[in-house]
Amino acid sequence: MATKDYYNILGVNKEASFDAIKKAYRSLAKKYHPDKNPNDKFAEERFKDIQEAYSILSDSNKRANYDRMVEAEKQGYFFDDMDSFFSGFNTHRENAQVKFDDFGGFGDLFSRIFDKTDRSRSKTRPKRGADINYELAIPFEKAILGWETVISITRDEECPTCQGSGARLGTNVQKCPDCGGRGKIKFTQGNFSVNQTCPKCYGRGIIIPVPCTTCNGVGHFQQVRRIPINIPPGIENGMRIRVPGQGESGVSGGPNGDLYIIAKVMEHKFLKRQGDDITCEITIDFIQAIMGVTVVVSTVDGKVRLNVPAGTQPGTILRLKGKGIKKANGDGNGDQLIKVNVSLPKNITEKQKELLKKFREE
Ligand SMILES: [Zn+2]
Numbered sequence: 325m326a327t328k329d330y331y332n333i334l335g336v337n338k339e340a341s342f343d344a345i346k347k348a349y350r351s352l353a354k355k356y357h358p359d360k361n362p363n364d365k366f367a368e369e370r371f372k373d374i375q376e377a378y379s380i381l382s383d384s385n386k387r388a389n390y391d392r393m394v395e396a397e398k399q400g401y402f403f404d405d406m407d408s409f410f411s412g413f414n415t416h417r418e419n420a421q422v423k424f425d426d427f428g429g430f431g432d433l434f435s436r437i438f439d440k441t442d443r444s445r446s447k448t449r450p451k452r453g454a455d456i457n458y459e460l461a462i463p464f465e466k467a468i469l470g471w472e473t474v475i476s477i478t479r480d481e482e483c484p485t486c487q488g489s490g491a492r493l494g495t496n497v498q499k500c501p502d503c504g505g506r507g508k509i510k511f512t513q514g515n516f517s518v519n520q521t522c523p524k525c526y527g528r529g530i531i532i533p534v535p536c537t538t539c540n541g542v543g544h545f546q547q548v549r550r551i552p553i554n555i556p557p558g559i560e561n562g563m564r565i566r567v568p569g570q571g572e573s574g575v576s577g578g579p580n581g582d583l584y585i586i587a588k589v590m591e592h593k594f595l596k597r598q599g600d601d602i603t604c605e606i607t608i609d610f611i612q613a614i615m616g617v618t619v620v621v622s623t624v625d626g627k628v629r630l631n632v633p634a635g636t637q638p639g640t641i642l643r644l645k646g647k648g649i650k651k652a653n654g655d656g657n658g659d660q661l662i663k664v665n666v667s668l669p670k671n672i673t674e675k676q677k678e679l680l681k682k683f684r685e686e
């Protein structure tokens with residue numbers, strides 16, 4: 325039991341009167357006083373314990389609460405079954421909190437009983453595994469057309485051999501004897517009391533006498549998993565896809581977390597997205613614009629030939645039907661829109677100048 329036995333420290337029984345406690349304290353304090361025992365570590369510790377014990381047992385309020393706490397510990401209320409502790413205490417809980425609040429140094433012991441974070445750490449309480457967020461870089465074309473791919477994730481999984489207990493098959497996990505399963509130990513230095521993580525069980529509240537050989541007693545480990553992912557056509561940058569149950573393992577029978585794929589759509593050097601359409605630009609020279617030309621244009625599913633008709637004006641937008649994004653309402657696909665730029669020569673020769681003059685006169 326982690327809580328100090330103050331009666332034992334003062335060598336009195338639990339029914340001892342105030343006078344008997346005072347008497348015991350005086351004689352022990354004299355015996356172990358540091359002035360009488362210089363450089364004696366043991367005496368120093370004893371002296372501190374004696375003072376602490378007296379400070380609690382000489383105050384009727386503190387003594388009553390201490391007694392109650394020890395009683396609760398004896399009945400296992402602190403450790404294994406928080407819920408029954410609560411149901412047993414519920415009717416008195418309001419009173420109890422008021423009383424414990426003005427209890428100074430002992431308040432923390434009681435607040436710990438009511439502390440929700442400690443309850444959630446209880447080994448027997450099923451806990452859902454954490455979600456995993458995975459940023460997936462998606463090539464532009466795949467984002468438009470849809471993509472079946474496989475990703476590798478590293479996630480925390482429950483050990484299948486011991487099913488998370490950490491104990492070798494046929495053996496059991498035991499409550500930590502040092503901290504009584506609480507994971508914390510109360511240390512007292514002078515008038516100060518602090519809760520420290522139990523050094524025996526590292527705060528887990530349990531010890532594993534014979535560790536599972538698969539997980540070395542940890543109960544879970546990091547696993548690399550390959551997970552097939554189906555990217556729907558038309559996914560946009562930043563969209564999230566939920567893959568249920570593929571996150572971290574749940575604890576104590578709790579459900580697994582989910583895997584979230586966050587789409588990072590890569591840019592295309594030529595194509596851009598605009599709603600359900602895809603846009604791009606081409607540049608032809610002025611003679612091609614005047615006389616018409618056939619050019620090769622990239623689309624999300626390969627290159628196609630595009631006729632630029634004679635007399636196309638700069639800035640004209642040509643349309644490739646159905647080469648855009650599959651519409652969400654199932655109403656076919658968007659288009660690819662091609663903006664036609666026309667380049668004009670900056671320098672021309674004398675001969676070209678003559679020809680252009682003739683062209684104008686024509
Ligand atoms: Zn294991």
Ligand SMILES: [Zn+2]
Nearest residue numbers: 500503522525
């Ligand atoms: Zn412990």
